[in-house]
Amino acid sequence: MNVHQAIAPYGSWKSPITTERVAGSAVGLGQIILDGSDIYWNEMRPAEGGRHVIQRWRDGAVDEILPAPFSARTRAHEYGGGAFVVDNGTLYFSNDRDQLLYRLAPDSSPQAITSGANRRYADGVIDRQRRRLLCVCEDHGTDGEPVNTIVAIDLEGGHEPHVLLSGQDFYAAPRLSPDGRQLAWLSWNHPDMPWDGTELWLADMGPDGLPANPRHVAGGREESVFQPQFAPDGTLYFVSDRNNWWNLYRLRENRIEALMSMDAEFGLPQWIFGMSTHAFDSTQHLVCAFNRGAAWQLAMLDTDTLRLEEIETPFSDISHVVAGHGKAVFAGASPNLPASIVRLDLTTHRYEILRASTNDVPDAGYLSAPQALAYPTSRGDTAHAWYYPPANRDFRAPGEEKPPLLVMSHGGPTSAASRALSLRTQYWTSRGFAVLDVNYRGSTGYGRAYRHQLDGQWGVADVEDCIAGARCLVEHGLADEYRLAIRGGSASGYTTLCALTFHRLFRAGAVYYGVSDLEALARDTHKFEARYLDRLVGPYPERSDLYHERSPIHHVDRLSCPVIFFQGLEDKVVPPDQTEKMVNALRKRNIPVAYVAFEGEQHGFRRAENIQRALEAEFWFYSRLFGFTPADPIAPVMIENF
Structure with a gap:
């Protein structure tokens, strides 16, 4: 324990990881040629x-x-x-x-x-x-x-x-x-x-x-x-x-x-x-990246002998792999290294970072290291998550206080939570929140069978895994059972709404361009995802009963905790009317609700000022509900019915 740490309630810790730094770190590094x-x-x-x-x-x-x-x-x-x-x-x-x-x-x-x-x-x-x-x-x-x-x-x-x-x-x-x-x-x-x-x-x-x-x-x-x-x-x-x-x-x-x-x-x-996970440096040498145990590894495959030689690097997230002239280039990241364009010598295995998504990496004393968590969930299955404890070198909580918990789940829903350095996650942990980033059944990185455990179970298995993870942390004394929140965007926003509507564990939620009406999604979404729900839920309209049963918009009478919504007004994947219907339903029931909409944004926010405003508004929302005072001045957001 650092004896020089100030004592302050969880949530009220002052952190150098500001929303400006978070937005600045949101530079996306993609396709490499x-x-x-x-x-x-x-x-x-x-x-x-x-x-x-x-x-x-x-x-x-x-x-x-x-x-x-x-x-x-x-x-x-x-x-x-x-x-x-x-x-x-x-x-x-x-x-x-x-x-x-x-x-x-x-x-x-x-x-x-x-x-x-x-x-x-x-x-x-x-x-x-x-x-x-x-x-x-x-x-x-x-x-x-x-x-x-x-x-x-x-x-x-x-x-x-x-x-x-x-x-x-x-x-x-x-x-x-x-x-x-x-x-x-x-x-x-x-x-x-x-x-x-x-x-x-x-x-x-x-x-x-x-x-x-x-x-x-x-x-x-x-x-x-x-x-x-x-x-x-x-x-x-x-x-x-x-x-x-x-x-x-x-x-x-x-x-x-x-x-x-x-x-x-x-x-x-x-x-x-x-997308690229492998590339040829020569006919005999194939540079490849693979995901094992939710961590990515770089390797070289000899295509004659089929010998796979792992290449040690500090990067646990690797993508966009290309190769040539004795070099491999890829996008790499780790829990303490931001997403970067990396050039690696295939002979010496020395690497250099050509471009980092941010040069503003916080001191390690403000960073929470992710811990792999596997825990029992429904039907005798096992779910996976990354657990981030609160971390701030300057503060500790008083007495036996337990931290508020923020449960997150990835979008898709066919995707995976990454343990790469995310200042968005560290924004919360450095202020005294615990974070659980869930790789629910259906996530990638654990094989096809695990991926297809979500078939017919979207809105059920993913939600059960988020709830089981939160309960696991509460049972181990790592989270305050009275200050549990869940957040998510897009498909994760749907998981969030289902958890808040059909269960009673969480006390608050934040939904970013989330699905509330599965039937509307099935009818109105774009071609690429037009039949996605056939496997995740059931064929539509033949199983419209399931779509109605699992759509939070039809069961808003069962939602009894505060929610803040964020929406891009040019979103074609989840149109604004889905969010607005949910907000209006909560207004009519006098449940605390906040709605923050952004002109010009689509499915996912890209403008720095909107990324900052959304994060601050969400933090303000929790501070009001969980009874702590933010260390920094934040422009308030209107919470109706509060």
Whole structure:
């Protein structure tokens, strides 16, 4: 115990981790591309209204390549990803504002190479032989739902996109063999999501530039294939969960070979385009990242001997892996290192950080270290979570006081909680909150079987796991049973509302653009998720009874604790009317409620000022309900019926 610590109630501790620092740390580092020895990446900046900037590392210097106001973001599948590609110094990117594809040659300004207002493009690859770009196209200019295809676009522009592949509901990952003679791609159909069932296809590229002789390689309704990629010698590699875990495979002499069998995940749920967990430095050397025990590890696979050599790094979260010229580049993070673009020498294993999402990392004395927690939940199952105790070198609580607990769960719901340094989490723990970040049944990183424990149980199993986790901490004396709160956004917002509506454990909640009406979500959401709930809840409208039964909006009479809501008014994934209906229902029942809406925000807040305001408003809300005084002045938020 630090004898110099001041004694103050939990929640009232003064912390150097301000909302300004949290918003500043929210710089998003995404897609990475190698172009020769140059390294490019996509960077989302809240301070610029969420603009996506392309940065380039060359010979030790970092330059911003994309001029304002251009923003490299595609809205294909609404969530985007795979928004740019580079070839010999020329950048091709999707511009956020108009969703057109642009060409940016060195020492010139961006020039549009597509036209029309209804198409979105993603996941591109350059076809050098034919002077064209192959990519996924999502056409919103048709009657009914958008039409997805794989198209070819002339690199100089001036021509309509030429459709190469069509007929499936979804396409992703068009990839050319090194000699340009073969094309691989993924496709899937409603009601499957890409982490449920995808198909890997391979075709020959004819003299006319059209795919011919397509053949099914792997995948189906009950097998998820991830990231097809050709080795330099033309062998097709991919990730499949056919053995319960996303492991590595290859196609050789028309036969699929398993490269290894590990209780580890080499794949990810494909919420966005352009994801990468492996890359070739040479035909013999495959750099790969895998998730084992909820922690990511980098490794090198010898494709001849199939020997896997783990590479020690300080990073426990690894994504966007690329490789070449004896180097690997990836996005890495850890509990005490912020998300960063990392360049690693594959011979010496020395690394350098090219860009960090923030250079403003708090002193370790204000950081709470995540602890892995596995605990019993309903039906004899086990759930997983990361537990963060309160931590502030300057303060301790009086006597036997127990801390308020904030239970969080990830969105998706097919996703996972990360233990990477999050100043948003540390904002709470450094002020005296305990935090439980739950990887409920249905989360990724624990195999296909665990992922599918949420099938038919969304709004039930996830909620039970959040409740069981909170009770576990209370029973062990690590949380105050009278100051339990739950928060979440999007799918996690639905979990939050279900926990507050159908159970009586939590005393308060915060909902960020959360689902309150499953039927409205099933009817009104975008194409990518239009049939997502078929597996999570049941087929709609056949099981409309389940949708009604599990929708908090229809049971608001059972909600009896205060809730604060946050909503972007341009959200197409969870439209504002869902949140507003819930708020109005609470108003009518005289239950304390607060509503904070943001103009110009979509599904997830990108503007720094809105990130700050939301976090401060949520903290103010808890301070009023749990009876502590914030150490810093905070603009109050109106709590109706309080």
